[in-house]
Amino acid sequence: MKRVTPALLALFLLPALCVPASASYVTKRGSISPRVKETLDLGPIPKTERHRILVGLALRNRPALEAFLRDVQDPTSPRYRRFLTQQEFNALYAPSPDDESAVVTYLERSGLRITDRFPNRLVIGAAGDADDIARALGVRLHAVLYKGAYHFAALSEPWVPAELAPTIDGVIGLDDLHAMRAHVRRGAAVKPRAAAGGGCCHLGPGDLKVFYDNDFGFDGTGETVVIAGAFAWRDADVSAFNAQWGLPPLPPGSGQVCTGAAGSQGCLFNRSMSVEASLDVQYLHGTAPGAVIRYYMAASTRILDFATMFNRIVSDNPGHVVTISWGLCESESLESQQVIDDNIFSNASAIGQSWFAASGDSGSRECGGILTVDHPANSPHVIGVGGTTPTCSDGLTVSNTACMGYGSETGWSGSGGGVSQTFNRPSFQKGCGVPAGTKRLVPDVALEADPRPGNYFIVNGAWYTVGGTSISAPQWAGFWAELDQVSGGNGLGHPGATLYGLCGTSAFHDVTTGSNGDYSAAPGYDLVTGLGTIDARLLISPQSPPPLPPEPAPGLVIRAAKIVGEPASLVAGCPARNTLVAVAEDALGTRASVGGTISLDGAPLGRVSLRAVTTPPPGSAPLPPGQVYS
Known part of the structure; x- marks a missing residue:
């Protein structure tokens, strides 16, 4: 069947969009599945069949953001652990409101309905029929x-108007050939502490506290840990697990x-698919029983629903630590x-969140x-967690089913690891036997994961x-x-620099x-277990909150500003209608939200001097009246 090319489709569709036929378009590569070449084309889907897409927008000032993320984890930097608020991140690094609005307008003019927008403006969800998607992106779904x-898929890469191309990083949802999968290996049905033939015995949360030296009085009280995944757990299973292990x-x-x-399917209990959620909550709670657990569920296992869920976690910012045990191989x-x-x-790291992801089984x-x-363990802004085979110093036998202490560990044969072909190596991944190269290495750390001996858990009332590394990631979280908790409870951000700094200790x-x-x-470092596994007591031993650099001297310099008002433009001689909302930065790099009503001093727009004359809008720090900012 003949396929309509993007150029011809553009000429056909442009009049409906009231765009000159001479308008140029740019192909956005990387938005169709590598699996398309393995499919049999059955022809276009019905024009009225409805689908959803997710459009990702590009960060601004990416080099400056990466420099900030390095500094915020560097104890010698004046910006050490001075994380941004989400509002500050939005002002400095998120796509601009104008850029987001331009994309939204284009999608709506193409006939799509906007379903999701977020304060950080990183993604836009949209829905419509196949004709709407073809009109917006120049591709027909087949x-x-x-x-x-049977599946659906776009067979060629989408295109977007040239003026929007720098703003758009890509599009997700043009096929259903991919689904996130849980990194879990469920074994045989057992009774807790029962012998299982030659495989006796298995690990419970009490055994792991002893094995990893995590029984010294700190339990995550005051913290909130987020689980990212899909399919609900049953409260009755969690209660039974807690009762069994005290x-x-x-x-x-x-x-x-x-x-x-x-x-949504992904928010319901499913006897088979809810295994991951049950495992995550049970072993996260077993590791840090004082921590609040918030479980964010994607609407389905489709990658656009997981991306939406990821951004919801960042936007809501319900906790400082996040764990995910789902993934998809990078090559596909x-x-x-x-x-x-x-x-x-990246946004998560900038506001002080710490993400851990299972590296695969x-x-x-x-x-x-x-x-x-x-993926996502391959992301430089996530800690990839591999797996080991643990051996207790004594116990875990028919005569003594409890693990009596740390014996040894070997790298598990299923532990996901290797060299990313997508991401460059982060600055923290160096020293300690890290091999030469320029690409991201996985995993960063490891923990017990081998199904032998395996861990006890309960789902739908059965033990x-x-x-799998699904066991490892939530325990690390x-x-x-x-x-x-022992560092002050203000969030630690990306763990990379801290963990690699502890290598060899x-x-x-x-x-x-x-x-x-x-x-x-x-x-040292290796591509099976990363830096290795942890002695929790020596990692978490009580300490004073890390010292922060001294408070900066007064004197803020405007680094980013936005004028808001009615109308959304400066009006000479009308200070009540001109409001300055800005992010200010002092000499030491500390940022603060500032704002105030300003007057126009007569300079042309683009190089205007702004003078604060009244009090700022709610939620902003005051700008001294009469002070001039350029």
């Missing part, structure tokens, strides 16, 4: 057959949050998906025998054993919540044996 199943109930404020429409992920997600994770060849890594168990297929564990 019915396709992939590995014996854990307290989830703290007040814990609960589940659906980021899709009411009744859309480039646009990875870039859009990484923009969101299929070793170095995570995807159909291909040497690859997993099973389980393994629990440890990090405890560290934040007694805080880490350096795992030096084991293989995930193509890579072997070795002294």
Whole structure:
């Protein structure tokens, strides 16, 4: 069947958009699935069939943002742990309101309905029929057959007007060939503490407290940890798990949050698919029982719903620590998906959130025998967590089923690890045996994950054993919540610099044996277990909150400003209608939101002097009346 090219489609559609036929368009590469080449084209879908898309917008001032993210984790920098508020991030690095509005207007003029917008303006959700999507993006969705199943997919990359191209990083939702998957391996049905033939016995949260030296009085009280995933847990399962292992109930404020429409599939309990949620909440709570747990659920396992959920977590900012045990191999992920997600994770790091992601359960060849890594563990703004096989110093036998202490660990054969082909190496990933190169390495750290011995958990009232890096990531999130608890509770941001700075110390168990297929564990950093596993007591030992640089001297300099008012322009001689909202920065790099009503001094727009003459709008710090800013 002949396919309409973007250029011809543009000429056909432009009159309906009231855009000159000479308008130019730019192809946005990385927005269609690598799997398209493996599909059988069955022809265009019906024109009225409805679909959803997610448009990702580009960050502004990316080099400056990356410099800030390095400084905010550098104890020698005056910006150390002085994280931005979301409002400050929006003013400095988020897409501008005008850029977002231009994209929204274009999508709406194309016939699409806007379904999602966020304060950080990083993504825009839209819905419409196939004709609307073709009008907006120049691609016709086709019915396709992939590995014996029916799907839909765009067969060519979308295009957008040239004037919008620098603003748009990519589009997600032009196919349903991908779904996020849980990194979990469920084992046999068991009874807690029962022998399981030659596989006796299995680990519970009490065993892991002993094994990782996490029983010293700090439990995450005052912290909130977020689980990112899909499909609900059953409260009855959580209660049964707590009763079995002597854990307290989830703290007040814990609960589940659906980021899709009411009744979305991904927000319901599913006996099979809810295994991951059950495992995550049970072992996160077992690690840090004092921490509030908020579980954010995507509307489905589609990648656009996960990106929406990620951005909701950042926008809501309900807690300082986030764990995700779902992923998709990098080699089959859309480039646009990875870039859009990484923009969101950059925002998370800037406001002080710490993200941990399971690195995968299929070793170095995570995807159909291909040497690859997993997303989102491959993001430089996320900590990738691999897996080990633990051996207790004593116990875990038929005669003594409890683990009596740390013995040793080897790299687990299923631990996802390798070299990213998408992302460059972050500045913190250096030293300690890190191999030479320029690309991001995965994982960063590890924890027990092998299904043998495996961990006890309960779902839908039945007990099973389980393994996978899904066990590892939520436990690391629990440890990090405890560290934040003893560090003042203000958020620690990206853990990379801190963790790599501890390499070679007694805080880490350096795992030096084991293989995930193509890579072997070795002294220092390796592509099976990263830096190794943790001794929680030595990582989290009580400490005073880290010292911050001295308060800056007075004197703020405007670095970014926006004029708001009615109308949205400066009016000479009318200060009541001109309001300055800005982000100011002092000589030490400390930022603060400032604002005030201003008057126009007669200079041309673009190089106007702004003079604060009255009090600022609510939520802003005052600008001294009479002071002039340029």
